[in-house]
Amino acid sequence: DQQVKQNSPSLSVQEGRISILNCDYTNSMFDYFLWYKKYPAEGPTFLISISSIKDKNEDGRFTVFLNKSAKHLSLHIVPSQPGDSAVYFCAAPPGAGSYQLTFGKGTKLSVIP
Amino acid sequence: NAGVTQTPKFQVLKTGQSMTLQCAQDMNHEYMSWYRQDPGMGLRLIHYSVGAGITDQGEVPNGYNVSRSTTEDFPLRLLSAAPSQTSVYFCASSSLKGGPQPQHFGDGTRLSIL
Numbered sequence: 001d002q003q004v005k006q007n008s009p010s011l012s013v014q015e016g017r018i019s020i021l022n023c024d025y026t027n028s029m030f031d032y033f034l035w036y037k038k039y040p041a042e043g044p045t046f047l048i049s050i051s052s053i054k055d056k057n058e059d060g061r062f063t064v065f066l067n068k069s070a071k072h073l074s075l076h077i078v079p080s081q082p083g084d085s086a087v088y089f090c091a092a093p094p095g096a097g098s099y100q101l102t103f104g105k106g107t108k109l110s111v112i113p
Numbered sequence: 114n115a116g117v118t119q120t121p122k123f124q125v126l127k128t129g130q131s132m133t134l135q136c137a138q139d140m141n142h143e144y145m146s147w148y149r150q151d152p153g154m155g156l157r158l159i160h161y162s163v164g165a166g167i168t169d170q171g172e173v174p175n176g177y178n179v180s181r182s183t184t185e186d187f188p189l190r191l192l193s194a195a196p197s198q199t200s201v202y203f204c205a206s207s208s209l210k211g212g213p214q215p216q217h218f219g220d221g222t223r224l225s226i227l
Binding site: 006032034041044045049051089091093101102103105106 | 146153155156157203205207209213217220
């Protein structure tokens with residue numbers, strides 16, 4: 001049973017526009033969420049995280065929103081740039097004190113110049 | 114600033130052969146882990162370790178062994194390779210201090226089993 005779901009395998013966005021990547025989770029024990037970005041032939045790179053005590057975390061062009069009641073989080077990239085083209089993974093540890101990560105299947109973002 | 118280093122980057126094996134994927138980190142991280150990534154499957158946890166001498170199984174441990182004799186190294190062993198183990202393998206590490214910390218990943222080992 002997939003506990004972290006990214007239901008959109010791919011997303012195409014025009015350069016300069018907003019990219020919104022979505023992630024749903026089923027386990028209400030999850031209290032910390034991370035987004036990773038992955039380029040081909042490289043390892044995933046940490047992008048941004050959010051704790052369940054917050055509903056928003058911002059870092060430059062990247063903002064993550066958390067809706068605990070809906071068990072949903074989203075990553076907003078504004079403005080999108082061609083260099084943002086990558087696969088984005090949502091991940092969460094299974095609970096407080098745990099360090100293993102459960103990953104979604106990823107969303108491939110293509111930013112079109 | 115090496116971070117997490119994985120070797121080799123590519124490997125082709127025949128069914129039944131054994132090999133060890135190497136992983137080393139220079140950040141003095143307590144936590145280390147191995148994942149495999151298959152098309153359309155995301156990353157799945159194979160084994161992990163919270164310190165030297167301590168290892169545990171993840172989601173997909175069958176066919177793999179690990180050991181952690183030092184803080185820096187966390188090798189992954191395939192004792193008898195099978196075609197189902199064809200995948201990209203990533204090693205990751207993180208600190209266990211100060212609450213949840215992001216994991217740092219190596220660039221992966223691409224393994225093909227014929």
